[in-house]
Amino acid sequence: MFLRKKQKWLAAIPSNIMPMVARARWSKGKIVAGKAEGYWEWYRLDGTLKRSGFFKHGEPVGEWTTYDAEGKVYKVSHKK
DSSP states (O other): OHHHHHHHHHHTSOTTTHHHHHHOOOEEEEEETTEEEEEEEEEOTTSOEEEEEEEETTEEEEEEEEEOTTSOEEEEEEEO
16 A cells, blocks of 8 residues: 555656655665664655664664754654
8 A cells, every 4th residue: 555655656746856756865774684673764855854763673662753854853752
């Protein structure tokens, strides 16, 4: 289901913008044995940091931070 929504969203992007979107980094982090591990970051289309947090064996753990469009901390939550 998520993939179909993403494909529909991508199809709506104007062709002159698509090359930038194709090169955009949406997230970065490490995958170990097919699962997210360690520190991860997610980004907005403009390249600003949106969220960061840690994974252990594919599950979110510890402190997670959400940032506003200006890069300031918007919310901090804790995962068990």
